[in-house]
Amino acid sequence: MGKETNFEENMKQLEQIAKELETGDLDLDTSVKKFEEGMKISKECSDILEKAEKKITMLINDNGELKEENFVQEEE
Amino acid sequence: MKYDPVSVTDLNKYIKEKIANDEALNNVLVKGEISNFKNHYTGHLYFTLKDENSLIKCIMFKSSAVNLKFMPKDGMKVLVFGTVSVFERDGVYQIYCKAMQEDGMGSLYTAYEELKAKLDKEGLFKVEHKKKIPVMPKCIGVLTSNTGSVIRDIINVSTRRNPNVYIKLLPVPVQGEGAAIKIVDAIKTMNDKKLADVIIVARGGGSLEDLWPFNEEIVARAIYESELPVISAVGHETDFTIADFVADLRAPTPSAAAELAVPNISDVMLKLNSYNNRYKLALKKKIEVMKLRYEKCMNSRVFKEPLQKIQEKYILIDMQIKSIQNSITNLYKDKKNYAINMIAKLDALSPLKTLTRGYSIVGLNGKVIKSVKQLQKDDEVDIRFYDGTAKAKLI
Structure with missing residues (x-):
């Protein structure tokens, strides 16, 4: 769950960086630093999305223990 | 003093925005009696909702009206759900109804009303208790039946939005005796083991009796106490259960719940890309500005003709020397003339x-x-x- 808050904060940070860069008030050094930071965060975010794996499971109570099994939909 | 009047349009626009920004007015459930009912040929319904002391204009567009299970008529007591907004042209506020139910439907209905009033009074429906639905949940817990269209719809919509979605279904009975306690247990299980980042509690449409588990107090309290955010999607768009009021977010249908819980990955990717582009553009612009400034600097006279200043000084020096020379010559001439004069005088007296x-x-x-x-x-x-x-x- 930590990852997910990260993602949201990262998105906010990306927006913040974009705004800062777009006002053009920063000096060149800071601009370049912000640019690199933004690119890094953006990469992290897309990595999270790309590395996710599709999983559709069903939790089954097996004598008081929860088991996670692949969920296969019944044909109707 | 100078008057600065606003136009009527601006005033109405302002009032409309004020009202639109009011959370409470975005989702109101109002009870009253229908009067002045008009079923317009376009399919939109126009009417007034009133009680003993007051009335409010209402409109229900065709898109919502088609879901009605009855034809409203004057004098009917109803519950109306919708949004209060301003019709700018006429400067009137009215309820834009999304759903309507007949009031007074017997004992189940009374029980529903009483429980709702009780929980409302306790503050279970308060906006400040509503948890935020995570933007990018890693895992979505779904509590519903493992058969039927609800789970299928949720899986379809979810995978369409995010091909790599992670859904955990915890199957529960969604109607009949004992369903409520199973739903409560499932909510607790999800919470105890933090099995997901967000929970969808879903059920397809049905009668008030069918939906009843979602109107039970234990379910309402379990949802309220859930540390994981809960999205409710019970029945059709027109059905409002207690679970809907207490959930952190109400989805009109199970498919809509999936849309609310699962971010559209291509949108997110697009957004990420747009940031990359914005950064590149901003930096490019910054460098261009710097370059321009540099060029402007290099084009200044100091850099273009660095000797000019010195040459100007040389000219000044030359001018000074000339003037000194002139004054010396003049002085010499004066003295010479004086001497000649004196000699002439002396000569005369000799x-x-x-x-x-x-x-x-x-x-x-x-x-x-x-x-x-x-x-x-x-x-x-x-x-x-x-x-x-x-x-x-x-x-």
Whole structure:
């Protein structure tokens, strides 16, 4: 769950960086630093999305223990 | 004082925005009696909702009206769910109804109303208790039946939005005796083991009796106490259960719940890309501005003709030297003239000049004789003429 808050904060940070860069008030050094930071965060975010794996499971109570099994939909 | 009036349009627009920003007015459930009911040929319903003391205009668009399970008529007591907004042209506020139910549907309905009032009073529906639905949940827990269209719809919509979605289904019965307690247990299980980042509690449409588990107090309280955010999607768009009121977010249908829980990954990717582009553009612009500034600097006269300033100074020095020279020459000329003048004067006064006119000077032993008494017989004197000296002897 930590990852997910990260993602949201990262998105906010990306927006913040974009705004800062777009006002053009920063000096060149800071601009370049912000640019690199933004690119890094953006990469992290897309990595999270790309590395996710599709999983559709069903939790089954097996004598008081929860088991996670692949969920296969019944044909109707 | 200067008056600064606003236009009627601006005023109405302002009021409309004020009302639109009010959370409470975005989702209102209002009870009243229908009057002035008009079923317009376009399919939109126009009517007034009133009680003993007051009335409010209502409109229900065709898109919502088609879901009605009954045809409203004047005098009917109803519950209306919708949004209060301003019709700017006429400057009137009205309820834009999304759903409507007949009021007074017997004991189940009374029980529903009583429980709702009780929980509302306790503050279970308060906005400040509503948890935020995570933007990018890693895992979505779904509590519903493992058969039927609900789970299928949720899986379809979810995978369409995020091909790599992670869904955990915890199957529960969604109607009948004992369903409520199973739903409660499932919510607790999800919470105890933090099995997901967000929970969807879903059920398809049905009668008030069918939906009843979701109107039970234990379910409402379990949802309220859930630390994981809960999205409710029970019945059709027109059905409002207690679970819907207490959930952190109400979805009109199970598919809509999936849309609310699962971010559209292509949108997110697009957004990420747009940031990358914005950064690149901003940096490029920054560099262009810097370059322009540099070029402007290099184009300034100092850099273009660095010797110019020095040359200007040289000219000044030359001018100074010339002026000094001039003053020296002038001084010399003045002095020379003065000298010439003086010499002329001196010349005029010189005794030698007098001699040219025929006078002569008599000297004796180098002394000028001014008086005859100075002379004696046989003195040898010198007589000086303008052009020479002659000796003479006195007799």
